[in-house]
Amino acid sequence: MLTTHDAKHFTDAKQTLAATIARVITIATASQKGGVGKTTLCINLAYSLARRGWKTLLIDTDPQGAVGLSLARSTRAKRGFYDFLGGAAALNDVIISTRLPEFSLVPAGHYDELARRGQMTPDVISIRLRDLLRSAELAGIECVMFDTAAGLTGMTEQVVKIADWALIPQQSEPLAVRSVPHLLETLSRFRSEGAGVKVAGILLSMVMNDSPVSLQVARELRQVLSPELVFKMSVPRLPSFLDAAAQGIPLALLKANPPPEALLFDQIAAELEERIGLLREQEQGYRHASLLD
Numbered sequence: 407m408l409t410t411h412d413a414k415h416f417t418d419a420k421q422t423l424a425a426t427i428a429r430v431i432t433i434a435t436a437s438q439k440g441g442v443g444k445t446t447l448c449i450n451l452a453y454s455l456a457r458r459g460w461k462t463l464l465i466d467t468d469p470q471g472a473v474g475l476s477l478a479r480s481t482r483a484k485r486g487f488y489d490f491l492g493g494a495a496a497l498n499d500v501i502i503s504t505r506l507p508e509f510s511l512v513p514a515g516h517y518d519e520l521a522r523r524g525q526m527t528p529d530v531i532s533i534r535l536r537d538l539l540r541s542a543e544l545a546g547i548e549c550v551m552f553d554t555a556a557g558l559t560g561m562t563e564q565v566v567k568i569a570d571w572a573l574i575p576q577q578s579e580p581l582a583v584r585s586v587p588h589l590l591e592t593l594s595r596f597r598s599e600g601a602g603v604k605v606a607g608i609l610l611s612m613v614m615n616d617s618p619v620s621l622q623v624a625r626e627l628r629q630v631l632s633p634e635l636v637f638k639m640s641v642p643r644l645p646s647f648l649d650a651a652a653q654g655i656p657l658a659l660l661k662a663n664p665p666p667e668a669l670l671f672d673q674i675a676a677e678l679e680e681r682i683g684l685l686r687e688q689e690q691g692y693r694h695a696s697l698l699d
Contacts, residue, residue, distance in 0.1 A: 430543045431684055432550045433606060434569035436593065438585050440556035442577040443611040445472040446647055448553040450668075453656040454675035456509035460684065461548045463501065463510050465538075467565050468555040469517035486515025491526060491534045494519075497541035528564060535568045549684065558592045566593070567601035571682050575611040576627070578620045578640070586627065606681050609674065610640035639674050642667065 435444045445468075452464040466473035467487055484502070489495040490512070501510050520526060526534075542550055552569060554562040566572055572593055576586060586608065596603055608631065614620035628636055646665050650657045658668040678684065 430539055430547050430550050431571070431682065432539060432552070432569040433571045433573050433678075433682070434552040434562075434566045434603070435554050436558060436562070436566050436572040436574050436589065437554075437556055437576070438558065438589050439577075439581075442556075442575045443641060443647075444556075444575050445553055446651065447573075447575050447609065447611060447641065448551055449473060450656050450658070450671040451675055451678070452511075452549075452551045453506070453509055453658060454671040455549055455551075455678075455684075456506050457658075457672070458675055458679075459508065461508050461546055463512065463542055463545075463547045463550045464553065465512040465550060466514040466553050467561055468553060469514060469561075470555070471514035473511060473513065473553050484513050484515070486513035488517045488520045489515040490538060491531065492520040492523065493534075497538060498545065501545070531561070531564045532568065535564060539568070558589070563596075566603055567596050567599075569603050571606040572603050573606045573678070574608045575641070576608050578610050578613040578624045578627075580619065580623055586631070605635065606678060607637045608635055609637045612643040613640045614643050637674065637677055639670060639677060641670065641674075 435448060437444055448464055452462050456462040464473060465487055469488070471486075484500070485495045486500045490497055490500055495515075497512070500512050500515060502513065503510050539550065552565050554565055556562075558566060574586075574589065590605070593603060593605060608627070610624050610627065613624055624640060644667055646657060646660060646667060650660045653660065656668075657671065658664045660668070
């Protein structure tokens with residue numbers, strides 16, 4: 407039987423444990439269409455965040471398993487996100503470690519098996535996603551990045567609603583000027599429905615520096631949208647991105663000396679940290695020491 411002393415000890419232990427667990431920050435990509443570079447962005451940005459010292463978990467929620475296929479085709483057979491949702495595996499069972507200790511990933515897993523059961527209602531999915539984030543906190547994860555399928559319906563809607571921040575990769579093409587307002591309106595509707603997701607920013611992707619049309623669209627978006635909404639950096643469309651994906655590695659590992667464009671993701675990571683307040687406790691409220699008294 408639990409005595410008063412035992413109960414107090416148990417409560418104190420729980421409070422001590424909670425104090426040692428930093429709340430995980432969650433980021434989900436959001437896009438109305440495919441082919442905008444979401445997976446490339448997630449892999450390279452998550453890797454950069456990990457290199458900057460954040461214990462980062464990249465989770466593939468796209469049934470097509472783009473993250474796993476980009477990094478290692480063997481992940482197709484492994485359990486992952488959808489196995490966790492269906493209760494077939496714990497989070498620790500589906501996390502895959504990498505050679506960078508701060509960077510790990512969860513592949514998509516077996517979507518078809520879960521879909522055949524047909525038991526995953528939005529409410530159940532929401533509960534399981536919260537369970538996932540609690541498990542990530544207990545594992546010491548500081549930042550969870552969700553790679554999502556195109557569109558803001560179905561599983562992607564549930565993932566974006568549970569996230570703290572939505573990161574919007576936007577291809578630099580004429581359709582972008584018309585699609586961005588609709589996407590922002592959808593995110594606003596999610597918030598009106600009780601979701602806490604906020605916009606981390608719009609990141610121009612697949613910018614073709616040799617295309618006047620692509621460059622013009624990028625300029626127009628920056629003119630139309632508030633500067634606070636658009637990342638300062640943009641992601642170009644370069645052959646090196648395809649080479650890295652073909653070899654199953656982040657761009658920074660493509661060569662012994664990383665190509666210049668690999669450093670771009672470090673800059674995006676730094677800007678993202680600033681935008682979402684991803685700071686160490688000792689950095690919060692830090693004031694520079696005066697050089698002179």
